[in-house]
Amino acid sequence: MATQEDTTPTEAVSNATTITRIIDVVAAAAPEIRAGLPGRRVYAETDNPSGETPLEADIFADDMLRDRLGDLRGVGEYASEEREEVIDTGTGGLSVCIDPLDGSSNLKPNNTMGTIVAVYDAPLPAAGTDMVAAAYVLYGATTTMVVARDDTVSEYVIDQEGDYETIREDVSLPDDPTVYGFGGRVPDWVDDFADYAEEVESDPSMKLRYGGSMIGDVNQVMTYGGIFAYPTLADAPEGKLRVQFEGYPVGYIVETAGGRSSDGERSLMDVEKDGLHARTPVYVGNEEFVDDLEAAFDD
Numbered sequence: 001m002a003t004q005e006d007t008t009p010t011e012a013v014s015n016a017t018t019i020t021r022i023i024d025v026v027a028a029a030a031p032e033i034r035a036g037l038p039g040r041r042v043y044a045e046t047d048n049p050s051g052e053t054p055l056e057a058d059i060f061a062d063d064m065l066r067d068r069l070g071d072l073r074g075v076g077e078y079a080s081e082e083r084e085e086v087i088d089t090g091t092g093g094l095s096v097c098i099d100p101l102d103g104s105s106n107l108k109p110n111n112t113m114g115t116i117v118a119v120y121d122a123p124l125p126a127a128g129t130d131m132v133a134a135a136y137v138l139y140g141a142t143t144t145m146v147v148a149r150d151d152t153v154s155e156y157v158i159d160q161e162g163d164y165e166t167i168r169e170d171v172s173l174p175d176d177p178t179v180y181g182f183g184g185r186v187p188d189w190v191d192d193f194a195d196y197a198e199e200v201e202s203d204p205s206m207k208l209r210y211g212g213s214m215i216g217d218v219n220q221v222m223t224y225g226g227i228f229a230y231p232t233l234a235d236a237p238e239g240k241l242r243v244q245f246e247g248y249p250v251g252y253i254v255e256t257a258g259g260r261s262s263d264g265e266r267s268l269m270d271v272e273k274d275g276l277h278a279r280t281p282v283y284v285g286n287e288e289f290v291d292d293l294e295a296a297f298d299d
Contacts, residue, residue, distance in 0.1 A: 002145075003066075004249055008109055009227070013093075013143070013215060014074075015073040015074075015121060015132060016150075017074065018072065018073075018074030018075060018093060018094050019094070019119055019132065019133045019149055019283065020071050021074065021134070021191075021256050022072065022075065022094075022096060022108025022117065022119060023117075023135060023147055024048065024063070024133065025065075025068045025069055026065070026069075026135065026137060027137070027143070027156070027158050027163070027164045028113065028119055028162035029061075029064055029065060029068060029162070030069075030115070030137045030139075030143050030158050030162060031062070031143065031158065031159075031160050031161070031162050032064065032147070032162075033064065033100075033101070033115065033139075033186055034055070034143060035063045035148070036060050037057050037107060037139075037238060039061050040055060040057035040059075040107075040237060041054035041290075043056070043058050044056050044057055044058070048081060048082045048083075049056040049081070049082075049083070049084045049276075049277045050122035052092055053193065054082055054104065055105075055107060057101055057103050057104055057107055058081075058082055058100055058101045058104050059082060061101045061115065062080045062082040062083070062098065062100040062101075063101035065078075065080070065100055065115070066078055066080065066087065066098075068275055069096050069098070070089045070124050070126055071089075073091055073093070073148075074091070074093040074094060075089055075091065075093050075094055075095075076088070076091055076092045076093040076096075076123075077089065077094075077095040077096070077123060077124050078096050078097040078098070079095070079096070079098070079103075079124050079191050079244070079245075079275045079276060080097070080099070080100055081099050081100070081202075081242060081245050082100060082227065082244070083100070085213075085276075086123075086124045086195060086276065089222055090229060093293070094119055094120065094132065095119070095120040095121075095122065095126060096117065096118070096119055096120075097117075097118040097119075097120070097124065097244045097245050097249075098114040098115070098117060098118075098245070099115065099245040100115060101113055101114075101115060102114045102116050102136075102213060102214055102246070103114065103212060103214060103215065103216060105297075106211070106212055106213050106216075110137060110141060110299075111212060111213065111216070111281045112140045112209050112211055112213045112215075112219075113135065113139050113213045113215075113216065114136050114137055114139060114213060114215035114216060114244060115137040115139075116134075116135075116136045116215055116217075116245060116247065116249055116250070117133075117134060117135040117136065118129065118131060118134050118244065118248055118249035118252075119132050119133040119134065121232075122134065124244065124274070124276060125244055125274070125275060125276045125278070126244070127250045127272065128243075128247075128251065128252070128267075128268060128269035128270060128271060129246075129269060129270070130268070131248055131249070131252050132149070133147070133148065133149040134148050134149075134248070134249035134250075134252040134253050135147040135148065135213045135249075135253075136149075136156070136218075136219075136249070136250075136253070138215060138216060138219050138266060139159065140216070142157055143157070143158040143159050144158065144167070145157075145158055145164060145218075146171070146219070146222065146253060146286070148252055148253040148256040150281060151256060151259045152169070152170055152171075152255060152256065153164055153170070153171040153172070153256050154168065154169050154170075154171060155171055155186045157169050158264045161262075166194075167181075170189060171222065171257050172226035172257050172258040173221070173222065173225045173257050173258055173259045173285070173286050174223075174224060175225070176225060177206075177221075177224065177225030177226040177227070177285065177286045177289065178205060178206060178207055178224045178225060178226060179206065179207050179208075179209040179224045179226035180200050180201070180206050180207075180209070180212065180219045180226045180227050180228070180229075180285075180289075181208065181209050181210035181211075181217035181220060181221070181226075181227075181228045181229070182197055182228075182229045182230075182231065183214070183217075183230035183231070183234050183240065184230060184231055184236075184239075184240070188233040188235055188236070189231060189233065189234070190232055190233070190234055192297050192299065193229070193232065193293075193296070193297075194295050195232045195296060196292065196296040197229075198206060198294055199292070200227065200237070200289070206226065209224075209226075211236060213240065214228070214230065214246060214250070215250075216280075216294055217252075218250055218254070218284060221254070221259075221284065221285050222253070222254070222257060225285070225286050226285050226286065226289065227283065227284070227285030227286065227289035227290065227293070228257075228282075228283075228284050228285060229281075229282065229283045229284075229293070230262075230281065230282045231281050231283070232264060232281040235292045236279075238278075238279040238280060238281065238282060239279055239281040239282060240258060240279060241279060241280060241281075242277055242278065242279055242280075243268075243271060243273045243278050243279065243280045244277075244278070245284050246282065247263075247268045247271065247280045248268060248269065248271075250268070250282065251267065251268030251269050252269065252286065254284040255267070255269065258287075258290075259284060259286055259287060259290070260284070260286070260287045260289050260290035260291070261282070261283065261284045261290065262283045262284075262293060262294055263280050263281050263282070263283070264281050264283065264293070264294065265294065265297065266296045267286070268280065281282060
């Protein structure tokens with residue numbers, strides 16, 4: 001949790017220390033965000049930069065994280081899916097992109113949702129190669145957090161006080177994948193992806209796991225192995241997911257765990273997009289699944 005020392009603008013702090021403080025703040029905020037969800041299930045009165053109407057829960061989570069992360073010494077910029085512009089905190093340092101409540105539409109049916117964190121050592125919008133850490137919190141039956149930093153992935157459980165304890169170290173995707181989850185309306189899938197999906201679905205060892213929360217579906221892949229995709233669509237060639245807030249951090253986490261990511265042609269980490277809220281198709285999972293996906297688009 002942030003302390004007074006964290007928020008005092010004195011000498012510069014190292015990137016490693018700043019990343020640790022960011023993770024501490026996100027973990028400390030998680031139980032408060034979770035506790036604040038029941039009374040914020042109604043839509044806000046404004047659209048976000050992507051033209052979507054957020055729930056009051058999205059705004060609540062964003063405001064909390066902006067206040068706490070923006071006050072950290074060593075964090076120079078803050079951006080979220082709910083804000084049009086980057087906020088310059090005035091202190092210099094790393095840049096943080098937040099999806100405050102990924103899958104918030106799941107609040108009504110009480111399904112999983114999460115918070116996604118991307119940390120860049122560059123001004124925003126940054127490139128995937130500028131990423132130095134990524135994490136997500138998952139609000140499921142328990143509250144867990146997956147963090148990728150220093151070439152390793154760890155999973156933690158967060159208690160009601162915001163403290164977190166390691167439950168898995170050196171996380172890697174299982175060698176025997178068993179799950180898949182594909183987003184978008186099936187009638188809107190392009191032919192190449194539809195053919196690929198049919199091949200995956202025809203494998204009796206694979207089970208469908210799609211819950212409408214991207215980070216919840218990715219966590220299934222991190223746990224059981226397989227592939228998640230929010231593909232290019234006939235009416236949305238760039239897909240739905242935002243590069244800075246979803247594509248880069250998810251790609252970074254999966255690749256650090258020994259998997260692969262792609263936009264259909266290249267690693268998500270090598271995707272170049274203009275604009276803070278630019279979108280990209282997202283395919284992440286075990287190497288063989290993503291290799292086959294790219295081959296399907298090459299045919």
